[in-house]
Amino acid sequence: MDLKEAFSSRDKYFLPAFLVSLIAISLLAGNFFVVLGIMFVSFQLVSLVYSIVKHRTINLKSIKETNYILAFSVLTSLLLAILLPCIIFHEKFVSPYVIQYAYLAPIMLVFFATLHLYSCLVRGTRPDYLHIAKTILVITLILSFLVSAVFIGATNYLYKQRIDSYASENNRHISRLTNGTIDLQNPDPEIYAELRGYQSELLSEANTENRHFTEEYANRQLCIFKDCAGPMVDNSVYLVKEIVGGLIYENARRAALREYEYILSGDYLANYSSLEQYKASLKKEIDSSNFTPYKLADEDSIFISRLNSGDITYSALKAKMEAQVALMNSQTAGRIASISSPYESPIIDSELGKSLSYAIYHTTAFKDMALVVLEILPYTDKQRKTSDLMEILYNNIDIDESVESKIIRYRLILDGIERSKR
Numbered sequence: 001m002d003l004k005e006a007f008s009s010r011d012k013y014f015l016p017a018f019l020v021s022l023i024a025i026s027l028l029a030g031n032f033f034v035v036l037g038i039m040f041v042s043f044q045l046v047s048l049v050y051s052i053v054k055h056r057t058i059n060l061k062s063i064k065e066t067n068y069i070l071a072f073s074v075l076t077s078l079l080l081a082i083l084l085p086c087i088i089f090h091e092k093f094v095s096p097y098v099i100q101y102a103y104l105a106p107i108m109l110v111f112f113a114t115l116h117l118y119s120c121l122v123r124g125t126r127p128d129y130l131h132i133a134k135t136i137l138v139i140t141l142i143l144s145f146l147v148s149a150v151f152i153g154a155t156n157y158l159y160k161q162r163i164d165s166y167a168s169e170n171n172r173h174i175s176r177l178t179n180g181t182i183d184l185q186n187p188d189p190e191i192y193a194e195l196r197g198y199q200s201e202l203l204s205e206a207n208t209e210n211r212h213f214t215e216e217y218a219n220r221q222l223c224i225f226k227d228c229a230g231p232m233v234d235n236s237v238y239l240v241k242e243i244v245g246g247l248i249y250e251n252a253r254r255a256a257l258r259e260y261e262y263i264l265s266g267d268y269l270a271n272y273s274s275l276e277q278y279k280a281s282l283k284k285e286i287d288s289s290n291f292t293p294y295k296l297a298d299e300d301s302i303f304i305s306r307l308n309s310g311d312i313t314y315s316a317l318k319a320k321m322e323a324q325v326a327l328m329n330s331q332t333a334g335r336i337a338s339i340s341s342p343y344e345s346p347i348i349d350s351e352l353g354k355s356l357s358y359a360i361y362h363t364t365a366f367k368d369m370a371l372v373v374l375e376i377l378p379y380t381d382k383q384r385k386t387s388d389l390m391e392i393l394y395n396n397i398d399i400d401e402s403v404e405s406k407i408i409r410y411r412l413i414l415d416g417i418e419r420s421k422r
């Protein structure tokens with residue numbers, strides 16, 4: 001078949017529409033030239049294979065018509081993919097399975113339906129609507145079930161891997177805490193008992209969580225029957241808090257031992273006439289610092305409680321995330337690189353990317369991941385300004401204890417005050 005036979009009078013309408021469709025697809029999907037090249041090459045390959053299978057030869061007319069049909073169908077499906085999230089997703093968070101069947105399935109349905117309808121339009125045949133309906137419904141259901149199977153398999157695999165990882169990291173955390181025990185001294189400064197008490201509390205929580213990991217893994221179910229994202233988020237938050245708590249304890253332990261060695265060595269006598277004078281100097285530094293233990297805002301705690309209970313809307317979560325990120329960036333400006341809110345960084349910088357991101361942001365899985373950020377950022381900020389251990393030491397600043405213990409307490413508090421200024 002030559003080119004004259006391949007092209008007809010109707011191509012004066014279809015050819016410009018085909019070119020406009022390619023340009024529109026590339027603009028909406030982003031990366032204009034890359035997408036344009038991929039789409040054009042893909043259409044040619046699919047059309048060529050279809051021609052060979054259908055006609056047992058390279059049929060130029062068939063290739064041309066298949067190109068038209070593919071371009072028109074992809075553009076129609078792409079427009080639906082962009083518009084649909086704004087229509088069906090509003091303030092509520094939904095399961096990823098809802099995203100699949102309320103968002104992806106309709107797009108597949110429209111794609112296969114338009115393939116048939118545009119085929120009839122381009123080739124000038126009469127559509128068999130009943131046949132089209134049956135065919136696209138069966139194809140869409142089969143593909144939807146396949147997607148569900150892959151999603152369930154991947155989710156369960158990730159769940160198992162994360163639980164194993166959490167348990168392993170928790171065991172390492174327990175080992176580090178156990179190895180960080182302060183040996184009994186003679187005499188034993190009273191503040192060491194407070195440090196050991198904080199260590200024991202961390203170990204107790206770690207062992208409790210270790211039992212939780214074991215029970216959770218032993219009683220695991222397919223993620224289709226239970227929420228897997230929630231437990232993974234809870235475990236992530238716990239591990240971060242415990243690891244941070246362990247690091248704070250270890251730093252305090254080393255600082256306390258170092259200060260006690262300094263006292264026993266008598267090196268302080270180079271600057272002070274007695275331990276009492278050294279203690280008074282440290283107390284004066286604390287008083288002049290005007291230090292006040294930092295407290296988390298009540299609104300943060302209330303918001304986290306609402307988020308945990310599910311009593312939160314999409315708009316409220318977005319506003320809180322953006323406010324929290326802006327606050328962290330203002331506090332760390334010039335010291336570390338700024339971070340971006342996920343809402344400012346769509347999957348792809350295009351209309352399609354924004355639409356896909358909008359759909360993902362409405363999933364319960366994303367809400368659970370946001371919980372990690374909204375719990376961890378304020379928590380780490382609080383630990384930087386006033387750690388839980390420092391708060392214990394500061395609240396007991398006036399207890400009756402030996403001079404050595406009081407000096408160690410003052411030194412640890414001053415170290416914490418210095419860190420909070422960084």
